Amino acid sequence: MGGCDDGTTSDKDPKGVAAAKAKPADPKKDPPKDGTNPPPNDPPKDPPTKTIIHDGDRYPEVMGGAAVPVPFEPPPAEIGALGAATAEAEAAAAPAAAAPDPAAADAVAAAKAGARVAVALVHNHPTGDPCKPLTDAEVGKALADLKATRP
Amino acid sequence: MEVALVLTHACNLACRYCYTGEKKRVRMSADVARRAVEAAFHRADDRLQLTFFGGEPLLEAEHLLALAESARARAAHEGIDLVLQMTTNGTRLTGPLLERLNALNVRIALSIDGNRAAHEAARPFAGGASSYDAVDAALSRLLATGRHFNVIAVVDPANVSHLAASVRELFDRGVPAITLNPNWAATWSDDALDAWRDAYERAASVWLAWRRRGRGVSLQPIEGAVGALRRGRSPSHTCGAGRRSFAVAPSGRIYGCSRSVGEDLGVGALGHIDDWLPQPDAVGPNLRAACGNCASRDRCERHCACACREETSDPATPGPTLCWHQHMLEQVAQRLAVLTAA
Numbered sequence: 001m002g003g004c005d006d007g008t009t010s011d012k013d014p015k016g017v018a019a020a021k022a023k024p025a026d027p028k029k030d031p032p033k034d035g036t037n038p039p040p041n042d043p044p045k046d047p048p049t050k051t052i053i054h055d056g057d058r059y060p061e062v063m064g065g066a067a068v069p070v071p072f073e074p075p076p077a078e079i080g081a082l083g084a085a086t087a088e089a090e091a092a093a094a095p096a097a098a099a100p101d102p103a104a105a106d107a108v109a110a111a112k113a114g115a116r117v118a119v120a121l122v123h124n125h126p127t128g129d130p131c132k133p134l135t136d137a138e139v140g141k142a143l144a145d146l147k148a149t150r151p
Numbered sequence: 152m153e154v155a156l157v158l159t160h161a162c163n164l165a166c167r168y169c170y171t172g173e174k175k176r177v178r179m180s181a182d183v184a185r186r187a188v189e190a191a192f193h194r195a196d197d198r199l200q201l202t203f204f205g206g207e208p209l210l211e212a213e214h215l216l217a218l219a220e221s222a223r224a225r226a227a228h229e230g231i232d233l234v235l236q237m238t239t240n241g242t243r244l245t246g247p248l249l250e251r252l253n254a255l256n257v258r259i260a261l262s263i264d265g266n267r268a269a270h271e272a273a274r275p276f277a278g279g280a281s282s283y284d285a286v287d288a289a290l291s292r293l294l295a296t297g298r299h300f301n302v303i304a305v306v307d308p309a310n311v312s313h314l315a316a317s318v319r320e321l322f323d324r325g326v327p328a329i330t331l332n333p334n335w336a337a338t339w340s341d342d343a344l345d346a347w348r349d350a351y352e353r354a355a356s357v358w359l360a361w362r363r364r365g366r367g368v369s370l371q372p373i374e375g376a377v378g379a380l381r382r383g384r385s386p387s388h389t390c391g392a393g394r395r396s397f398a399v400a401p402s403g404r405i406y407g408c409s410r411s412v413g414e415d416l417g418v419g420a421l422g423h424i425d426d427w428l429p430q431p432d433a434v435g436p437n438l439r440a441a442c443g444n445c446a447s448r449d450r451c452e453r454h455c456a457c458a459c460r461e462e463t464s465d466p467a468t469p470g471p472t473l474c475w476h477q478h479m480l481e482q483v484a485q486r487l488a489v490l491t492a493a
Contacts, residue, residue, distance in 0.1 A: 133323035134360050142363065143356035149486035 152199055153391065154191035155398035155409035156184065158215060159206040164240050164282055167273040168307050168334040170461060171206065172414035174277070178211055179401040183424070184218055187399040188225075190424045194397075195231055202236040203257075204398070204409040209243035219255045238262065238303065238409075240274075241289030242282055249292055260301045260330075263290060264310050265317020272310040294325045301369075302326050306350075307334040308343040315353030318370065322361055328369035336461040339472050347476075351483050359490060372452065376484035377491065384449040390456045390466075393421055407466075410457035419466075441467050451477045 159178040160171070179187070191201055201222055203215050219235050226233035235257040244261075252259065263286045264270040270283045293300050302321055306314060314331070321329055331354075339347070351373060358370040392407025399405060400415040405427045411419050421427055441459075442448040452458055453469035462470030 134319065134357065134364070138360040138364065139319065139357055142360040143353060145490055146352060146356050146359065146483075146486055149489050 152191065152195045153202065153396035153408075154187075154194075154199065155202040155204045155396070156187050156191075156218070157204050157206065157398060157400050157409060157412050157415070158184070158208045158211040160401060160415065161210050162205060162207040162240070163210065163242060163277055164207070165275055165277045165279075166305070167309070168305055168337060170336065170410060170413065174206065175414070177401050177415075179214070179399075181214070183399070183401060183403045184214065186403065186424050188218060188222055190399070190427075192222075192225060192229070192231065197230070198232040198234075199226065200234040200236065202238065202409065204238055207240050207243065208237055209239050209248070212243065212248055216251055216255070219252075219257055223255055234258065236260065239289075240282070240286065242276075242285040244289040244292065246292055249296065253296060253298060258300065259293060260303050261286070261290060261293060262303045262305070263287075263321075264304045264307075265313055266320045269304070269310040269313035269317045272313070273305070273307055290324070290326070299327055301328045301330055303330050303332050305332050305334055306347065308337050308339055311343060311346045311350055314347075314350035315357070318354040319357045322357060322368050326368075328371075330371040331373075333458075333472075333476060335458050335470065335472055337472075344475065348479050351479065355483050355487055359487065362491070372480060373483060373487070376450070376480045377488050379450040380481065380484050380488050390454045392456050392466075397421065397427075399424055408457060411460075419460075441469060447477050447481060450481065453477070 156179065160173070160175040161178070162169075162171075162174045165174070188201070191199060201219075203218070205211075208215055215237065222233060222235065225231075235255060236259075237252070237257050238260045239262065241261045241263065244259075262274075264272065264274055267283050267287075270286065271281050274282055274286075276282045290302075304314075304317065304321075310317075318329060354370060355373050358368060358373060361368045390407075392411065396408050397405050398407070398409040398412055400412045400420075402415050403424045404412075404415060404417060404420040405422045405424060406412045406420055413419075442451065442453060445451070451469070451473075453473060456466035458473055459469050460466045462472055
């Protein structure tokens with residue numbers, strides 16, 4: 001049922017640039033076209049990255065459609081920063097963070113050059129088994145924590 | 152510049168809260184569309200967001216695709232950063248059509264009010280039958296692509312009791328982004344407002360739980376309110392209607408945004424595509440004056456002239472529901488900010 005269950009999320013394309021259809025094929029950088037990406041639970045060989053989820057209003061910096069992969073921070077740090085959820089923080093972090101990744105640099109360079117880059121903005125499920133629905137315990141814990149902050 | 156093209160007034164649904172008025176069988180002609188796209192490019196600087204709207208824009212699917220293709224070609228030729236978007240009820244979003252839209256990189260906002268109970272509360276087909284199964288099928292197709300898309304869910308007194316469960320179900324299925332779009336014009340009883348407050352708290356806890364899982368789902372306006380608190384202001388704290396955005400009706404009339412078009416009777420129209428230019432002081436300054444010294448003024452959704460108009464008939468005057476919502480939203484956001492700052 002949908003993107004979580006059929007594995008068509010970023011788990012299969014951790015760098016988030018595979019769908020840049022206009023980009024010339026580069027077997028060293030592009031994933032295989034036969035769908036033989038690692039299964040979702042396999043640890044990726046390269047450091048995992050995520051793709052910025054954006055909409056036009058909140059993420060004007062990337063409105064051009066070029067998704068900018070950035071290194072994924074483990075959940076505690078990400079949650080603590082919150083900035084990972086906000087457009088400006090993500091966009092501000094993206095250029096420096098993406099620089100070491102040649103594939104990401106290619107995508108950004110192509111976008112800046114005005115190339116027509118059709119990019120699939122993949123879901124950013126970063127680790128483990130994120131497609132499983134939340135458990136009642138997870139939601140209950142979050143709700144309890146939220147209620148505990150009531151004035 | 153953000154430009155919306157209302158391709159048709161017709162729609163195959165009869166949503167009880169729809170703000171666009173009578174579903175006339177009036178479509179945008181090829182000539183008006185050509186001039187509208189011309190106007191959009193003429194008024195764009197180096198960036199243009201072109202949104203296809205309705206009625207239901209996929210009732211004019213071939214017209215939409217042709218416009219999208221020509222706009223892509225023109226943007227590439229002129230070096231303009233073009234974003235194509237479409238808001239659809241999904242009932243006409245077939246697999247082959249979705250492939251063609253994806254090939255043109257048209258971003259999709261799917262209107263679905265949540266789970267079956269929420270959706271069936273107010274979004275039937277024009278003939279009265281449930282539209283849920285058709286929209287649900289479109290949602291599954293969108294999820295299967297793995298591409299980013301946005302769900303737009305109207306929050307209405309008729310469905311607010313299902314809101315939290317809906318948010319949980321949609322995120323569980325893999326939806327990456329949800330925008331809750333309140334029906335400001337509705338009559339909200341005290342009980343309904345209490346249910347709304349409770350629903351936001353529960354929906355916020357779902358958002359928080361996913362973040363703790365490590366998946367950065369987007370839930371607006373709650374997530375945006377957290378960011379606005381951190382920044383001290385909303386990302387777009389003034390309305391861009393008539394300045395940064397405009398909409399073109401099938402008649403060729405220009406309105407501030409797609410929500411202003413309604414039945415295209417000319418009320419509130421800013422001009423015509425042949426002679427109108429963006430007005431730097433169109434709406435925003437008046438809105439700034441409306442809220443006095445309210446502490447939330449720079450973070451408030453009262454920047455949306457259409458939200459104000461829907462409730463008070465005045466684009467510069469926010470109504471009581473909008474004010475109540477803003478303060479309720481900020482209370483939830485402040486507590487989320489505490490939890491996410493630790």
